[in-house]
Amino acid sequence: MLRIGGLRVVIYPNDHRPAHVHVMGNGCEAVFKLNCPHGPPQLRENFGFTQGELGRIHAALASQLALSCAEWSRIHGYT
Numbered sequence: 001m002l003r004i005g006g007l008r009v010v011i012y013p014n015d016h017r018p019a020h021v022h023v024m025g026n027g028c029e030a031v032f033k034l035n036c037p038h039g040p041p042q043l044r045e046n047f048g049f050t051q052g053e054l055g056r057i058h059a060a061l062a063s064q065l066a067l068s069c070a071e072w073s074r075i076h077g078y079t
Contacts, residue, residue, distance in 0.1 A: 002068065004060040011072055019072040020044065023057050030054060032061055036069035 002009035007025035019034040021041075028048030032041040041061040043054060061068065 002064060002071075004057055007057065009061070009068070011068070011075055013075050015076075017076075017078075019069060019076075021061065021068055021072075023049075023061075028053075030057060032058070034061075034065065034068055034072065036072065037066070039065045041065065041068075 002021075004023065005025075007023050010022045010024065011020075012022070019036045021032055021034065023030045023032065026048075029045075030043060030047065030049050031045040033044050034041055039062055041058055043058065046054060049057065
């Protein structure tokens with residue numbers, strides 16, 4: 001599982017396409033489409049994160065895109 005600071009980045013095994021991650025922490029959640037394999041990640045939904053927090057999350061996801069896409073593929077068998 002990837003962590004961004006104190007936030008958890010989760011890929012659910014029973015989830016659907018397109019490849020995406022749920023970022024959770026501090027009572028907030030955001031969903032980012034990964035746009036595998038080349039990105040960039042794209043915000044789909046936000047529940048409570050500030051714009052500054054979203055910017056930091058986006059940058060961290062972009063820097064770890066290959067890892068997240070590989071994990072999605074490992075869990076789901078496709079990207």
